[in-house]
Amino acid sequence: MKLDHYKYLMARQTLSRRTLLQGAVATGALASMGGLTAGPAQAAAHSGVRAEILKIPGVGMGSPTDSDWQKVGALCLEPTKANVAEGEFEGVELTFMGLNNQNLHNFLFRGFLKPWEEYTGAKINWIDLAQADYNARLQQSIATGTVDFDVLEMGAPFEGDTAGRGLLDEMPDWVAEQIDASDLVDYLKAPVGTWDGKTYRVTIDGDAHTFAYRTDYFGEGSVTGRAEPPKTWQEVNAISKDLAGKEDPLTGLPAYGYLDPLKGWGGFGMYFILNRVAAYGKHPNDPAWLFDPDTMKPRVNNPAFVQAIQDVLDLIATDNAYPPDQINADPGTTAFSQFLAGTGSMLMWWGDVGSSARTSDTSVVGDVVGFGINPGSDRVYNSQTGEWEETYNEAPQMAYIGWGVYVTNRVQGDEKKRKAAWSAAAHLGGKDLSLWTAAYPSGFQPYRNSHFDYDEWEAAGYDRAYIEDYLGSNRDSYNHPNAAIEPRIPGIFQYYSVAEDELAKGFAGQYGSAQETADAIAAAWEGITDQIGRESQIALYKASLGL
Numbered sequence: 001m002k003l004d005h006y007k008y009l010m011a012r013q014t015l016s017r018r019t020l021l022q023g024a025v026a027t028g029a030l031a032s033m034g035g036l037t038a039g040p041a042q043a044a045a046h047s048g049v050r051a052e053i054l055k056i057p058g059v060g061m062g063s064p065t066d067s068d069w070q071k072v073g074a075l076c077l078e079p080t081k082a083n084v085a086e087g088e089f090e091g092v093e094l095t096f097m098g099l100n101n102q103n104l105h106n107f108l109f110r111g112f113l114k115p116w117e118e119y120t121g122a123k124i125n126w127i128d129l130a131q132a133d134y135n136a137r138l139q140q141s142i143a144t145g146t147v148d149f150d151v152l153e154m155g156a157p158f159e160g161d162t163a164g165r166g167l168l169d170e171m172p173d174w175v176a177e178q179i180d181a182s183d184l185v186d187y188l189k190a191p192v193g194t195w196d197g198k199t200y201r202v203t204i205d206g207d208a209h210t211f212a213y214r215t216d217y218f219g220e221g222s223v224t225g226r227a228e229p230p231k232t233w234q235e236v237n238a239i240s241k242d243l244a245g246k247e248d249p250l251t252g253l254p255a256y257g258y259l260d261p262l263k264g265w266g267g268f269g270m271y272f273i274l275n276r277v278a279a280y281g282k283h284p285n286d287p288a289w290l291f292d293p294d295t296m297k298p299r300v301n302n303p304a305f306v307q308a309i310q311d312v313l314d315l316i317a318t319d320n321a322y323p324p325d326q327i328n329a330d331p332g333t334t335a336f337s338q339f340l341a342g343t344g345s346m347l348m349w350w351g352d353v354g355s356s357a358r359t360s361d362t363s364v365v366g367d368v369v370g371f372g373i374n375p376g377s378d379r380v381y382n383s384q385t386g387e388w389e390e391t392y393n394e395a396p397q398m399a400y401i402g403w404g405v406y407v408t409n410r411v412q413g414d415e416k417k418r419k420a421a422w423s424a425a426a427h428l429g430g431k432d433l434s435l436w437t438a439a440y441p442s443g444f445q446p447y448r449n450s451h452f453d454y455d456e457w458e459a460a461g462y463d464r465a466y467i468e469d470y471l472g473s474n475r476d477s478y479n480h481p482n483a484a485i486e487p488r489i490p491g492i493f494q495y496y497s498v499a500e501d502e503l504a505k506g507f508a509g510q511y512g513s514a515q516e517t518a519d520a521i522a523a524a525w526e527g528i529t530d531q532i533g534r535e536s537q538i539a540l541y542k543a544s545l546g547l
Contacts, residue, residue, distance in 0.1 A: 060359070281381045
């Protein structure tokens with residue numbers, strides 16, 4: 001994880017054309033929007049709060065602690081003080097429901113909000129959920145009418161289930177001003193976070209799955225014998241098969257290729273098979289890729305989806321292509337227990353793996369990790385013609401469209417409590433605080449235009465080449481013309497959860513083929529659509545696609 005080690009390793013490797021182009025594109029794009037202009041405003045920012053919080057605890061100084069989170073929260077309180085008097089929320093109690101994955105999310109929120117509680121006088125009670133339990137807990141609260149939380153950490157896909165049912169409180173104008181909502185990257189602006197023209201979300205994350213790979217697996221004389229990392233999923237599978245039985249250059253343990261999570265994760269695991277599906281079946285001329293927009297007929301059993309499942313089955317059938325017991329590895333395992341800990345060479349995950357690689361105590365790969373967008377495919381399936389087209393296709397997946405903080409309608413009728421809830425949300429979504437969460441382990445990744453100022457990251461201790469690669473993979477995914485964006489429709493995680501269940505059966509050999517597995521998912525999806533209401537789902541799906 002030391003910078004001098006990273007520079008030494010980079011000096012030993014030939015800079016690939018792909019990496020060079022990524023850096024050139026990143027630099028050019030940032031320069032075009034003023035990100036590389038060292039003007040007075042930028043210099044002031046570097047000498048202010050943003051520069052100060054980026055030194056807590058410092059890149060390469062180990063994982064942040066609760067003390068660090070509290071320091072960052074306190075240093076970012078000035079926007080709150082501009083809208084809230086000291087002690088204004090005395091006597092107010094709020095209940096906050098969110099995640100506790102890998103000691104991130106709610107754990108950080110506690111630290112960030114402790115100075116806010118001390119200043120405002122409010123008290124926060126916490127409901128902590130594992131990611132695999134999140135969807136079930138939220139859906140149970142909605143179905144039974146027992147919403148027992150005032151503030152909610154939630155992803156945009158659930159807006160159909162919550163805002164669409166009138167369960168959320170509309171954001172006051174002062175909150176949008178405090179968080180500077182105009183700074184969000186374009187794909188996270190309206191209609192994301194809105195429903196029927198009303199805004200409900202304080203964005204705290206910008207989700208896209210990006211490709212992380214071990215640079216020491218590629219280059220002259222490397223264990224793969226390949227000069228560059230793979231450009232397509234076809235190459236990913238070929239490399240994974242070829243590595244079986246070889247030795248990892250960093251650890252000396254068995255070498256592995258791509259790390260597929262084969263165990264479900266409360267619906268969230270569906271995103272990982274969808275990375276392959278997007279490359280195979282998100283056609284540039286068709287905004288839809290999960291359902292037919294006119295009928296809601298699932299596309300999850302079309303040739304693109306079947307090919308994605310077959311890829312995984314092929315690796316399962318290849319001895320030593322996966323680490324032992326991969327059938328019980330969920331996405332949290334592949335990222336934090338395997339890839340960052342030195343097992344495996346390729347991973348699709350949310351972008352925060354990039355910051356964790358350099359700032360987490362558990363990471364051993366920070367010096368030998370590179371980044372890119374979702375691998376493409378040598379061919380793409382056209383759902384409108386029913387034919388494969390022999391042309392290269394890329395489609396980065398905007399998996400989950402980012403976490404946000406929402407306020408429920410439980411606060412309505414008590415203006416003091418309502419303001420307190422929105423003030424807490426605004427503090428967590430603050431512009432300066434968000435830079436810290438993007439740079440350090442948090443569960444979140446860059447999501448504001450202001451996060452792409454490479455100079456700030458370099459001043460914090462990140463190596464310039466590393467951060468251009470990491471931030472570039474996020475920015476290039478967000479801005480890709482064929483980005484695969486999921487629909488914000490009711491029941492989306494019902495679809496995902498049942499798909500996970502059927503995929504698990506297929507991976508365990510309970511179905512006879514990839515097609516049979518995909519057909520079982522499609523049948524289950526048809527049942528969900530009929531249960532929710534096909535006509536209303538068609539209308540909402542078309543709206544989410546801009547049709």
